[in-house]
Amino acid sequence: MSMRKLPLAVAFTLAFSAATAGAQAPKLGQPITETDITAWNIEALPDGKGLPPGNGNAKLGAAIYSQKCALCHGENGVNPRPGYSPMVGPSKFDRIETMKTVPYYKYATTLYDVMRRSMPYPIPKTLTSDELYALSAYILFLNKIVGEDEVMDANSLPRVKMPNRDNFVVWDQDKIEYDPIRMGAPR
Amino acid sequence: MRIRKRRNQPPPLEPVAGNGLLDRRALLGRGIVLAGAMTTGAGASLNGAAAEPLKDDPWSLEMGAAVPPLQTASRFEKGVVRTLSNPNNELRNSHARTPHHLLQGTVTPNSLFFNICHSGLPDIDPAQHKLVIHGLVKQPMVYTVESLARYPMVSRMHFIECAGNSAPMFSSEPMQVTAQALHGLASNGEWTGVLLSTLLDEVGIDPKAKWILAEGADSLGLSRSVPMKLALDDVMIALYQNGERVMPGNGYPMRLLVPGCQGNMNVKYLRRLKLIDQPAMTFYEAKTYSQILPGGKSWLFHFTMEVKSFITHPSFGHTLKGPGHYEISGVAYSGNGRIAKVMVSADGGKSWAEAALQGPVNPKAFTRFRMPWRWDGQPVVLQSRAWDEAGNVQPLRAEFVAARGQTEKPVTTPLAFPNQHYNSITSWSVDSSGGVKHVYA
Numbered sequence: 001m002s003m004r005k006l007p008l009a010v011a012f013t014l015a016f017s018a019a020t021a022g023a024q025a026p027k028l029g030q031p032i033t034e035t036d037i038t039a040w041n042i043e044a045l046p047d048g049k050g051l052p053p054g055n056g057n058a059k060l061g062a063a064i065y066s067q068k069c070a071l072c073h074g075e076n077g078v079n080p081r082p083g084y085s086p087m088v089g090p091s092k093f094d095r096i097e098t099m100k101t102v103p104y105y106k107y108a109t110t111l112y113d114v115m116r117r118s119m120p121y122p123i124p125k126t127l128t129s130d131e132l133y134a135l136s137a138y139i140l141f142l143n144k145i146v147g148e149d150e151v152m153d154a155n156s157l158p159r160v161k162m163p164n165r166d167n168f169v170v171w172d173q174d175k176i177e178y179d180p181i182r183m184g185a186p187r
Numbered sequence: 188m189r190i191r192k193r194r195n196q197p198p199p200l201e202p203v204a205g206n207g208l209l210d211r212r213a214l215l216g217r218g219i220v221l222a223g224a225m226t227t228g229a230g231a232s233l234n235g236a237a238a239e240p241l242k243d244d245p246w247s248l249e250m251g252a253a254v255p256p257l258q259t260a261s262r263f264e265k266g267v268v269r270t271l272s273n274p275n276n277e278l279r280n281s282h283a284r285t286p287h288h289l290l291q292g293t294v295t296p297n298s299l300f301f302n303i304c305h306s307g308l309p310d311i312d313p314a315q316h317k318l319v320i321h322g323l324v325k326q327p328m329v330y331t332v333e334s335l336a337r338y339p340m341v342s343r344m345h346f347i348e349c350a351g352n353s354a355p356m357f358s359s360e361p362m363q364v365t366a367q368a369l370h371g372l373a374s375n376g377e378w379t380g381v382l383l384s385t386l387l388d389e390v391g392i393d394p395k396a397k398w399i400l401a402e403g404a405d406s407l408g409l410s411r412s413v414p415m416k417l418a419l420d421d422v423m424i425a426l427y428q429n430g431e432r433v434m435p436g437n438g439y440p441m442r443l444l445v446p447g448c449q450g451n452m453n454v455k456y457l458r459r460l461k462l463i464d465q466p467a468m469t470f471y472e473a474k475t476y477s478q479i480l481p482g483g484k485s486w487l488f489h490f491t492m493e494v495k496s497f498i499t500h501p502s503f504g505h506t507l508k509g510p511g512h513y514e515i516s517g518v519a520y521s522g523n524g525r526i527a528k529v530m531v532s533a534d535g536g537k538s539w540a541e542a543a544l545q546g547p548v549n550p551k552a553f554t555r556f557r558m559p560w561r562w563d564g565q566p567v568v569l570q571s572r573a574w575d576e577a578g579n580v581q582p583l584r585a586e587f588v589a590a591r592g593q594t595e596k597p598v599t600t601p602l603a604f605p606n607q608h609y610n611s612i613t614s615w616s617v618d619s620s621g622g623v624k625h626v627y628a
Contacts, residue, residue: 029328117408
């Protein structure tokens, strides 16, 4: 089609589109709804966003752990297989090579998140929400961070005060927008 | 280096620092003649022995094999391979390290690029793979590999370095291992892909978004949080690595590339980007890649891989064949931008001379440095120290250990990761027989 045959205004519009939107935004993505992303939408954030309904305590978690976790991570969270992490470890990090396990985490939600996305290692993403809360409760109990009967759920898990919580220094404030108070997690 | 006989010989080049370091301008190849070479006279090598008479070898007298579709290195280069952390394919993570001491230049070949895979190599069909961008956006979108390949692309040279690279150097005693074992979890290549800012424009950013959670399609769903400020800068979704599709160990069919930041943030097998209002505090950012400091505090969000250099030639595993001329060379890089300067010492840091930088010097990429050297056969300690364009300088070992500490007991395996983000100086001692050892100096 010859540009000369187009009305002037239309020609201008085409030229403008080609120079901006056409070059920068090919728009080849397909729109999708958040509902259709549900299967992948699995993160648990420090303030509790993303934690699903469900609950569990350490007593329930002990049986699940023994069946699904102990083979690699060791009975009662100690003496794991070579190359695997124990679930119980130091809670004081005063040497640079101190082994970091669950007590190192600033937020308890990290434990739920990593189990939900990655565990059990050979068959990930197979634990139910209740199992994940029970396992979180059990592993926190093994580390003496919560009591044996404390129920972990979307409300209580983000409120668990982790022992190493206040020992983190943000490396470069200028580059990072991070506000632990606004995140509102541990209270 | 070639030394030409010229009618008007310039004056011989004198050492510019202790133990025989020569002016880097000698590398320009003209106008300067090495003082050591002058004394031997034209027509003789530094060792004085004449060459054998020449004859034809078998390969000059018969035809070779036809070329294959995918070429590999000469059979005489069989030793130039990555070293593995899990050679028996046990059910755990696996690493492969780049043989820096056997390579030159700045581009790491894809076959020798370092890998760390926490749950093996996923076998991803690019026709099925999808990338979703959602969360605090105006319109969530899904992209296929094919659709992303139609976007405007950029090609950039960048290094990727595991935050645990050089971790054996936290050991209280210097470990006697190669530059591959010490520094092999860093590699450099040309990455081609779509700038993340292009796609974020398309989905529309909600101003409440401060971080992006990047997640892989591997069985761990490995994920990291990237600050929006970084994501809108030079972050890309890389589809190509040194001209071919990204290698399976490096994230096929697509990976996030966060130039200059911890390797682990360059999420491989990328399948999901979620814009969120807080860091997700995933396993790797909350634990593995946070660093315990002496005294009990820990750094959080130490993303930038700071200015660093190490000598690759000569280094542990090499043997110098007698006194005479050598080129010292190595790589320097910084997550803060371009390398501005590299200084080299041959006397354990008593005196330093500026090395030549092989151009082009790209930001957040390996830069090869070179330094002519005339070794007199006496014991020496070789070191390099880099500066970046942001003014950061590679710390001396004493400074580094004072700030970051070292282990209580010597580390016994280079596969251990006592801490992360080691960027101090590497020192190689050369003894009078030409053997190279790793030392702290």
